[in-house]
Amino acid sequence: MREYGPGLEVFMNYKMVVYILGWILKIESVLLLVPCLTALIYRESAGWFFLLAAGLALVLGFAMTIRKPKNTRVYAREGFVVVALAWLVMSLVGAIPFTLCGDIPSYLDAVFETVSGFTTTGSSVLPAVENLNHCSLIWRSFTHWVGGMGIFVFMLAVVPLLGGSTFNLLKAESPGPVVGKFVPRIRDTAAILYGIYIAITVVECALLTIFGMPFFEAACHTFGTVGTGGFGVKNDSYMSYSPALQNITTFFMIACGINFQFYFYILAKKFKQAVKMTEVRAYICIIVAAIAVITINLRGYYGTFEETLRHAAFQVGTIITTTGYATTDFDLWPTLSKNILVTLMIIGACAGSTGGGMKIQRLVISIKTIKKELDNIIHPRYVKKIQFDGQSVAHETVRSTNVFVAIYFMIFMGTVLLISVDGQDFTTTFTAVAATLNNIGPGLAAVGPTCNFAFFSPFSKCVLIFNMLAGRLELFPVLLLMSPASWKKYN
Amino acid sequence: MRVIIVGCGKVGYNIATQLCNEGYDVTVIDRNGDRLQNIASSYDVLAMEGDGTSYNTLQEAGIEYADLLIAVTDSDERNLLCCLIGSRAANVKTIARVRNPIYSSEVDFLMKGFGIAMIINPEMAAANEIARIFRFPSAISIETFAKGHVELLTFRLGAGSVLAGRQLSYIRSTLGCDVLVCVVKRGNQVFIPSGTFVAEAGDIMSIIASQGQANDFLRRIGIISNRIGNVLIVGGGTITYYLARKLIEDGIGVKIIEKDRARCETLSDLLPRAEIIEGDGTNEELLMEEGLEDVSGFTALTGIDEQNIMLGLFAQAKSRNNTKVVTKIAKITFTSVIDSLNLGSVVNPKDITADYILQFVRSMQASEGSDMENLYKLANKEVEVLEFVIRDRTRVAGIPIQNLHMKKNILIGKIYRQGKLITPSGSDTLEAGDSVVVVAFRKERLKSIDDILE
Numbered sequence: 001m002r003e004y005g006p007g008l009e010v011f012m013n014y015k016m017v018v019y020i021l022g023w024i025l026k027i028e029s030v031l032l033l034v035p036c037l038t039a040l041i042y043r044e045s046a047g048w049f050f051l052l053a054a055g056l057a058l059v060l061g062f063a064m065t066i067r068k069p070k071n072t073r074v075y076a077r078e079g080f081v082v083v084a085l086a087w088l089v090m091s092l093v094g095a096i097p098f099t100l101c102g103d104i105p106s107y108l109d110a111v112f113e114t115v116s117g118f119t120t121t122g123s124s125v126l127p128a129v130e131n132l133n134h135c136s137l138i139w140r141s142f143t144h145w146v147g148g149m150g151i152f153v154f155m156l157a158v159v160p161l162l163g164g165s166t167f168n169l170l171k172a173e174s175p176g177p178v179v180g181k182f183v184p185r186i187r188d189t190a191a192i193l194y195g196i197y198i199a200i201t202v203v204e205c206a207l208l209t210i211f212g213m214p215f216f217e218a219a220c221h222t223f224g225t226v227g228t229g230g231f232g233v234k235n236d237s238y239m240s241y242s243p244a245l246q247n248i249t250t251f252f253m254i255a256c257g258i259n260f261q262f263y264f265y266i267l268a269k270k271f272k273q274a275v276k277m278t279e280v281r282a283y284i285c286i287i288v289a290a291i292a293v294i295t296i297n298l299r300g301y302y303g304t305f306e307e308t309l310r311h312a313a314f315q316v317g318t319i320i321t322t323t324g325y326a327t328t329d330f331d332l333w334p335t336l337s338k339n340i341l342v343t344l345m346i347i348g349a350c351a352g353s354t355g356g357g358m359k360i361q362r363l364v365i366s367i368k369t370i371k372k373e374l375d376n377i378i379h380p381r382y383v384k385k386i387q388f389d390g391q392s393v394a395h396e397t398v399r400s401t402n403v404f405v406a407i408y409f410m411i412f413m414g415t416v417l418l419i420s421v422d423g424q425d426f427t428t429t430f431t432a433v434a435a436t437l438n439n440i441g442p443g444l445a446a447v448g449p450t451c452n453f454a455f456f457s458p459f460s461k462c463v464l465i466f467n468m469l470a471g472r473l474e475l476f477p478v479l480l481l482m483s484p485a486s487w488k489k490y491n
Numbered sequence: 492m493r494v495i496i497v498g499c500g501k502v503g504y505n506i507a508t509q510l511c512n513e514g515y516d517v518t519v520i521d522r523n524g525d526r527l528q529n530i531a532s533s534y535d536v537l538a539m540e541g542d543g544t545s546y547n548t549l550q551e552a553g554i555e556y557a558d559l560l561i562a563v564t565d566s567d568e569r570n571l572l573c574c575l576i577g578s579r580a581a582n583v584k585t586i587a588r589v590r591n592p593i594y595s596s597e598v599d600f601l602m603k604g605f606g607i608a609m610i611i612n613p614e615m616a617a618a619n620e621i622a623r624i625f626r627f628p629s630a631i632s633i634e635t636f637a638k639g640h641v642e643l644l645t646f647r648l649g650a651g652s653v654l655a656g657r658q659l660s661y662i663r664s665t666l667g668c669d670v671l672v673c674v675v676k677r678g679n680q681v682f683i684p685s686g687t688f689v690a691e692a693g694d695i696m697s698i699i700a701s702q703g704q705a706n707d708f709l710r711r712i713g714i715i716s717n718r719i720g721n722v723l724i725v726g727g728g729t730i731t732y733y734l735a736r737k738l739i740e741d742g743i744g745v746k747i748i749e750k751d752r753a754r755c756e757t758l759s760d761l762l763p764r765a766e767i768i769e770g771d772g773t774n775e776e777l778l779m780e781e782g783l784e785d786v787s788g789f790t791a792l793t794g795i796d797e798q799n800i801m802l803g804l805f806a807q808a809k810s811r812n813n814t815k816v817v818t819k820i821a822k823i824t825f826t827s828v829i830d831s832l833n834l835g836s837v838v839n840p841k842d843i844t845a846d847y848i849l850q851f852v853r854s855m856q857a858s859e860g861s862d863m864e865n866l867y868k869l870a871n872k873e874v875e876v877l878e879f880v881i882r883d884r885t886r887v888a889g890i891p892i893q894n895l896h897m898k899k900n901i902l903i904g905k906i907y908r909q910g911k912l913i914t915p916s917g918s919d920t921l922e923a924g925d926s927v928v929v930v931a932f933r934k935e936r937l938k939s940i941d942d943i944l945e
Contacts, residue, residue, distance in 0.1 A: 073533075075532075076532065166535065167531060167532055167533075167535065168532060181537050183516070183537065184493070184516040184517050184518050184535070184536055184537040185516055185535055186535050187535075188516075394524055
């Protein structure tokens with residue numbers, strides 16, 4: 001129920017939308033200092049353009065937050081719309097330095113690259129990554145890190161902003177059908193999430209450095225891994241790194257695809273609840289099964305069993321968590337293995353993780369709904385509540401999960417049709433959509449791990465940009481942004 | 492401080508949102524998911540669906556880390572059970588809402604036996620509030636500070652008052668009253684006035700004064716403060732019973748109009764000294780016949796808000812000698828509309844319950860290091876009147892008030908020091924152990940006494 005204030009503001013709270021966007025720009029200007037510092041260290045002149053973008057974001061941000069609106073209510077409508085808008089604005093601003101410094105001359109390409117970064121997709125339009133400036137490389141990877149956990153989660157943790165109704169922001173940005181808080185305060189919840197996130201980042205970066213990766217590359221790859229993004233610094237992704245480095249990365253990719261609630265339970269010493277999490281169990285089972293089948297299927301492709309297992313594990317990890325690195329060109333694998341990977345693309349990681357895709361939790365709920373429906377046909381009077389983690393799932397959650405799955409496949413088919421205008425073969429078209437909508441990065445055939453997205457027409461690139469944003473924000477915010485009803489004064 | 496609230500009805504909702512705004516960590520448990528959805532989407536609280544009388548649920552809500560458990564479901568027994576389980580499960584203070592009159596005489600036993608820190612009975616709380624209003628009929632509302640030694644009184648300045656059209660400094664210089672006008676509400680405007688502020692007829696004023704002086708002051712400015720001799724009550728529910736009992740104790744005549752024959756007989760059993768009339772209280776003729784025009788107090792306590800509002804308006808219109816009217820409103824929430832009606836004092840049992848519990852929580856917080864002892868909101872909640880306890884480590888202690896760099900629009904009302912009341916002047920100081928009453932706009936968000944400084 002809404003509380004109608006004195007102004008009876010039942011329509012969109014535009015002032016608040018602008019105010020929140022202003023804060024996002026301010027935060028982005030601070031984040032843009034990371035490439036600036038890198039440029040300082042490597043003495044690259046391109047750093048000036050990043051500083052310019054940071055300045056621009058700061059000025060705009062301050063202009064938009066001069067006056068705090070009187071009515072600070074953020075209803076679900078404002079929450080969803082502002083999150084979708086913020087991701088778009090962030091990407092538009094973040095793309096400016098790429099074009100200015102000449103690393104990505106076309107602005108549309110730069111936007112594609114930045115959206116791909118923030119949404120932790122990792123699809124690139126760049127044929128030769130190694131020619132980029134260091135500051136561009138670190139910014140590409142850093143956007144993964146920010147986008148992985150989410151900019152609003154970060155904002156809620158650091159900016160003592162709005163008081164009451166910020167939960168709608170968290171809800172709109174966090175992946176998964178049910179978004180819960182760990183502790184009563186949103187701010188504390190956000191801080192815990194980022195605490196865990198930073199801890200994982202530091203550990204991985206240290207391990208990679210210890211096992212022989214140069215620090216700069218280790219930092220870029222760590223950002224790409226924990227955010228489950230997939231931008232690297234080399235054209236051949238992970239192929240030329242040592243087995244130890246590949247295994248470390250496999251472990252951390254899979255670790256970041258786990259629901260962060262799991263880590264919170266462990267921190268709170270609630271081990272029983274942690275191991276009981278249905279979603280984490282299903283996730284591990286799927287991974288183990290996929291690795292086993294692919295390893296068997298790949299007999300004879302690689303020299304040793306160790307190598308086969310390592311490649312199988314890395315590729316399964318990278319695809320199910322929607323990261324998108326590659327240690328081998330899996331486009332050359334047998335059909336069964338390739339199709340397992342495509343299936344994993346769609347399933348995706350756990351809800352409440354940094355990964356994308358449809359999410360294990362939705363898969364489990366959908367399967368249980370199907371079973372319930374079948375039982376209902378056999379026993380028309382059968383009463384059964386769908387259970388998850390030992391608790392009944394609210395009817396609303398089941399409904400929105402089903403709707404999500406429906407919309408997901410509609411968008412999937414719709415965008416496949418739109419991209420088909422370019423005239424690529426079926427595998428390319430299909431996996432390009434799968435790779436962007438699920439925030440993975442590489443697909444198969446012409447968009448395989450050794451290729452890139454540069455050849456698509458500008459129109460197709462726009463469609464894919466939409467897919468990436470829709471995928472990361474889980475469809476609803478982006479659809480609401482485009483729905484006229486959200487902007488009407490009265491509904 | 493961490494608070495768990497079981498039951499998210501109106502009272503639970505009020506407490507949760509208020510505590511959340513004051514910076515407590517609040518977890519709300521309810522069996523109804525919709526209510527939780529409602530509160531979780533607009534306030535920063537943790538909402539859990541479940542049964543608050545289950546040990547597992549309480550544990551999941553983090554009872555072992557909680558400082559306070561508040562049980563305000565609609566069932567007395569569940570509230571008591573919840574508190575019992577809570578206090579056995581962890582070292583936590585508990586508050587239960589218990590409304591059945593059977594338990595009302597057994598409160599002490601229940602508190603001791605169940606380990607409950609506070610038992611609140613909404614009907615009794617409302618009755619006490621109404622009785623307090625009847626004891627002081629000139630005021631719209633009365634609150635107390637410093638353990639009852641300081642009163643905060645709100646009243647409407649009539650056209651005939653000598654104060655109308657004069658500066659407020661007139662109160663001290665000419666009338667010689669030691670009274671501080673802390674808030675003036677004029678139409679939609681709210682002022683924290685200084686001595687040069689000119690009062691107008693129709694202003695709604697809040698004053699801070701010691702107990703005796705408030706009465707004296709009201710008499711001198713020409714607001715008659717008749718003692719109430721008899722009260723007409725419409726509706727014979729539980730509040731009526733508690734109220735009548737209390738009024739009769741104070742020697743006030745009570746007449747009750749109740750529709751239901753059986754209830755009338757019960758009331759007559761319970762209250763032998765009250766005059767019980769069987770009849771429809773909404774019948775105009777009956778009311779006139781029973782002397783509505785001549786009673787000095789009237790209160791509408793039926794179970795239907797709309798009826799109470801009509802009765803309140805009717806009584807205000809018909810009264811011949813300044814009848815004090817109190818209207819009970821339980822559900823209707825259109826505060827601004829209700830404020831604009833001439834209903835006399837409006838009493839809402841659920842708000843009162845929530846306020847009582849909030850007072851308790853604040854004083855509990857006070858004993859644990861925070862210095863806020865009391866908080867009342869005035870003038871559409873725009874102004875807060877707070878009571879702080881001064882502690883050793885505060886930055887304000889020992890400095891003459893005129894040398895403190897205070898924010899604008901903040902008043903220091905009264906200082907209560909070792910049984911004595913001080914009206915502070917510029918050369919007075921705040922000392923450790925004092926209770927001090929401070930008036931400020933809500934937007935200042937005072938949390939501790941140090942917040943009054945720039």
